[in-house]
Amino acid sequence: MRLRYPSNIKIIKVPCTGRVAIIHMLKALEEGADGVMVAGCLEGDCHYQSGNLRAKKRVIYVQETLEKIGMESERVAMYNLSAGDGPRFAEIAREMTEKVQELGPSPIKKGKKKTSKKSKVEVAA
Amino acid sequence: MIMARPKPIEEIIDEIKDFNKVLIAGCDGCVTVCEAGGIKEVQVLASALRLYFGKERKKLEIDETSLTRQCDKDYLHELLDKIDDYDAVVSLACGAGVQFMAEMYRKKPIFPGVDTCFIGVTEERGVWAERCQACGQCILASTGGICPITRCSKRMMNGPCGGSEKGKCEVSPDTDCGWHLIYERLKELGQLDFFAEPTDPKDWASSRDGGPRKIVREDVRQ
């Protein structure tokens, strides 16, 4: 479709968001991601029944952990959309990028504030 | 299995914040089954701690490992070569494992990373429930296979109490009344005679009340 979405997004494809574990999200943040987005199928439409529901619970767990250690829980978010919905993907990618930019760079990063921010995105193919 | 629950991360942060190099040591036994202290949980905890200390600009190196069991000296021995590299260890084993590690490595601070809760079973994934109080004198033969010391909030021997309502305990509507369960089971088994006879006071000397316990089996001792 050749729609535009921000270039700061690194996409990691998984067969189902159910494959995304808590450690993956935490590691992404450890490696310097300013935000982590988990994009899965619409609830009820999961190809593997309930993978996206499991992902949702894990995202919540990571958000709660971030709060407990004093990091903004909004840096991690779950989105649900139809696999073929290109425009919606572009939309949420922009939305997440804006949100993370507002939060600023990840607090674990040393050095001066950079203007371009990286967000890592994990998407079900 | 022994069931435990991860400690709040704030507590663990408080335990290790003044050190420079810490090992998080899990256990492949019971705490893996109840998803509190196995290698997966070690990795998640270590990652979260690194994020925290990174944010705080505190240099704290955090390494990860897991042992087959921490209640066994043979496995604890595996740490012998590397434990001196660390200022402290956070053990995610149950209370027994933490203590055994501390006994073996007396000069190293060993901190608990989980709260050990009870002897229990996996009712379903993510739900673990208490079943045994380790009283040392099992009476399950006369209570239809259901333990009144564990399942009755008042450890009654002649229950239920007057607070039992619709099969639930007065302490919580989510808690089954142990004696209700026992009665129904005895009925199913045709063993209601056990219910009719008053039970004599229990000998608690074999339980924790008698003092710290030990089992010695000369027939297997080397």
Added chain:
Amino acid sequence: MNTTTPSKLEKILAEGHFAVTSECGPPRGANGEVVEEKANLIKDHVDAINVTDNQTSVVRLCSLAACIRIKQMGLEPVLQMVTRDRNRIGIQSDILGAASFGIHNILCLTGDHQHFGDHPQAINVFDLDSTQLIQTVKLMRDKGELLGGFEMKELPKMFIGAAANPFADPFEIRVARLAKKVAAGCQFIQTQCIYNMEKFKTWMQQIRDQGLHEKVAILAGLTPMKNVGMAKYMKNRVPGIDVPDDIIERLAAVPKEKQADEGIKICVEQIEELKEEEGIRGFHIMAIEWEEKVPEIVEKAGLYPRPEIKVSEN
């Protein structure tokens, strides 16, 4: 009819009268005179006065001390004892202490779980349960033995009671449990307060079917409602109490200032109805923080004056 102890309560029952008992809730402080004041309000209208034992796990002046005070006033106390707070050593010790002051009635209870009270962090004991407490008192009284085997010279002479809750489900367990308490040595029962008369009568029928009404004296428990708020509270927040909706409606239908009188009226009607129920040998009126109404209830229910009983201390 023979009695097993010098208990006045036992004698009244043995002579075939309806017994009337009530209770004193001790204060949450060190002033023992509160107990005297409450006892004085009801002393001419009851045969014996229960003192509750840290009821609902809320710390109060202990039952034993309050019972001693009541005994020293020349009145008849009933020592309520829960097994939640003491082990068998403390329990037997307190029984001997009570007996040494001439206290001859004990109500053996397990006790509400501490989670209800103001010390939910406390350990609970429950070394014994209520049935085993009954066994213990009986052993001390009839065989002169402590649980550990020691043989005493001076035996406690206690009339043994217990509580029964006819309203918890399922019924068949309730009746079996009462039978167990009777088998253990229980001589009188005070029931949980009754509002659901139909359910209570069903329970009584099952008791009679088992012949238990002839082996144990059942005193029907009653608590007058002060207002509709109290009725709702008891329905929803107190374990083991069954308040039918029609009681709540009856109280709600009356203006606020008349609700107390209506509550008393309901209580008196219940007594009159239960007098006719075979197996009911008396009434235990629990007017919590409303002790001053007990005389009115007893008089309106035709139970005044109380029979004069002479008992010797042997």
